Amino acid sequence: MATDHGLRRLALGTLLAAFPGLEAPDWALELLGDGLAGHTLFGFNIDSRTQVAKLTAELRSARGDALIAIDEEGGDVTRLGHRTGSPYPGNAALGVVDDVELTTRVYAAIGADLAAAGVNLDLAPTVDVNTADDNPIIGTRSFGASPPLVARHARAAVEGLQSAGVAACAKHFPGHGATLADSHLELPTVDAPLPVLRERDLPPFAAALSARAIMTAHIRVPALTGDDPATFSRFALTDVLRGEYGFRGAIVTDALEMKGAALVAGGIPRAAVRALAAGADLLCIGARVDAELVAAIVDEIVAGVGDGRLARSRLEAAVSRTAELARWSATPHARGDHDAGLGIAAARRAVRVEGSPAALASPLVVQLSSGHSIAEGRVPWGLRPHLGGTEQVEVAAAATSPAALIERAAGRPIVVVGRHLHRSGDSRSLVEKLATAHPVGVVEMGWPSLWRPAGCRAFVTTHGASLANGRAAAEALGLTAS
Template sequence: MGQDPGLRRLALGTLLAAYPGPVPPDWAVDLLAEGLAGHTLFGTNIHDPAQVAATTAALRAGRPDAIIAIDEEGGDVTRLAHATGSPYPGNAALGAVDDLPLTRQVYAAIGAELAALGITLDLAPTVDVNTADENPVIGTRSFGADPARVAAHSAAAVTGLQSSGVAGCAKHFPGHGATVADSHYELPTIDAPPAVLRERDLPPFAAVIDAGVRAIMTAHIRVPALTGDAPATFSRPVLVDLLRGEYGFTGTVITDALEMKGAALAAGGVGPAAVRALAAGADLLCIGAKVDADLVETVVEEVVGALGDGRLDRSRVEEAAGRAAELAAWTGAAGTPAATPDGLGYAAALRAVRVEGDITGLTAPLVVQVHAASTIAEGRVPWGLGPHLVGAEEVRAVAGETDPDELRGRAGDRPIVLVGRHLHRLPGARELVEALAAAHPVTVVEMGWPAAWRPVGARAFVTTYGASHANGRAAAQVLGLAG
């Protein structure tokens, strides 16, 4: 390729790649031997625990200190349990329970599971303060809308996770909770002055830094007062002046996936995005999920080229690779995970369920699950009450396309339990629920982010604060529908 081997290895040392399928291809292992910092595992890489353990061992054959990362947030974002749903509630449920030792214990359990499989970096917890009910990408991934509560639980989560020897990565700096757009598809804007960010969005990051979090992930969001027209991922005032200078963070700054439109479109491609992120102060560049050998080589060539033409200082890239190496060394430290109590996640999810109204008399109801699309962060993970129901018929419905009279006819004398996610912002959902409730006993189960909306005429409104397997079982149990 005509590259300086030293510069190539230096560039590789700042990259977190990925690969398709359950078995690491040769190129993915070979690149680790050549200096690649590590790989992120996604649902497509995961079949079962034995296979994951074999995968991490195969990757370590490339280099023993390779970083092996995963998005295992619990709740609605799970990779290990993508086929069934997580056995743990997510952050919104833990924030609703508001028991800091419980949050610490749940994250310690997640960390212990990851450590046992050879995974060294969890791209969690999400510490964004979800102040926008319409937020399409954070929602139940957040501990809540109150900065103080989110800060306390974020610190507890980091402490629990890292007690297992798995590094935590708090995200998404400087705060993705006030957005009403998804940075996977576009560049969201938060038009707020720095003083508002310091009061609303930044306290959880201060808390996790105090708790010793090893890594912090950047947000592909535009904050004009700090970043101008660029995303925070490309902003030196955010990553250096604010995060390192003002908040004193000394760990590894990891980018959110550079393939996301919030970064790639803003830079003109993944390669230029990598150069801009490094120049701004990022250390470890998450390329994304859809990665092959050619894309990695494209990014490496762009970084090496930028070192040659002056867009990047060698000292900056050496600093970045050094911080990535420090993270790899820390994650190699042996943890001493505590034993996880049986049923921890389900007991926690049960404590999070909130009931408004009357849920008596729900014998053998018609359960209607309203279709809701998943975000890219969540992926297609099963959700709902279905796996837990005993003695109830379940049907699927699409809001805006379903005739409420048809559902009432199918229910007959039976009550209806309508299950949804983010019903307040799902087109046609409010109208469907209220049309049903006007002439039929209806109980609503909200498994997404709870808003202020409550349906007129409904007998009860049940909030689970998430749609994990644990949340679904807890809701079925509270309603008396579980076995």
């Protein structure tokens, strides 16, 4: 029988915590010494490449095999580039190019950047098949809407990341691409029969079984998970992912602070017990973590073993898989031999231009304000860093008028830059009215749609809003300074 201390150490060995600030607080280091599996880094932990390398070295001084995780997907979800945007295009751009060798190279470069920063677990790639055009949380994070395409790029992305000794974590099992709700905010439901799931959503996970980890989704799929989210479903995690598909790596949860998990379970500690019992091995707590929350989760796991909600053997198996993940990723290979221009070159190949950009010389660039998902965070996007002397203004579509923008343009053409423009009635109306009265071009940096405003002189689709995507769009319009 494990001692209370031993049981608590086992519980800690299943947790990925987090902490605020650019330096690790004492409690975060002490928990690592006590057996905590590791920490996840967020944008608020990162100021520069030098600083983050120093931070990860500090974490490893407390525990040499600590897992240091991050959401670095390239494209619209970046933590290393949260101040500027990612230097790499994301999955939608790589999918439309459909060159698996390029995908491998881009992910190998991301892996090399992470290894140099001391990060050894990337919570990527996203391998959801984005079959819902208005999906609010996946979108350009997906390689596409075709299961075979997503599957081949999922395999390539995993291979690229892990070539740098950085563990890949394919997400979000069993597939978040058909949802119209954000699991950060609620529990989405994908009501599809099992044969549809096997044909549409699951193939990319079958292709990504070489990943050292796979992340669960806080989504309800009645045919697979019953009334529970996948994170709490033993059938989904143990019977299907492990038993049927033969996955042998670590099953990692999406952040348990998300409403799709915490609200359903009655709090993060109870969500932790339910996830472990279902077959999860490593629990992402989330971004808002302190020592008290970690202690509460540990207490609940210990209580769960005591009252029968969680078998001790299941907890031990989870710790064993997490420890194996830590051993595999203990020495990521910091390499600097990838082409510095790789991201821009890849983004150029993803640009699609309709019409004649030549009709838009020396324009006024109008960026329409857009929100951001919790997964993305507030990351700069658009054409501004690449415009040289070209004027840009940022406006809210609902707070301006075609007449005001035409007056501001003073005879110049107008290029409107936006993300998911077709989803906003105000944005569509503004662009459509402008295009009937003035020379107008559009740069769409979100998930593409069939919407095209009548009279538009040129329509540019970038398939993402990273720093690299912005550069490629500016070049396509002839707006770059060099």
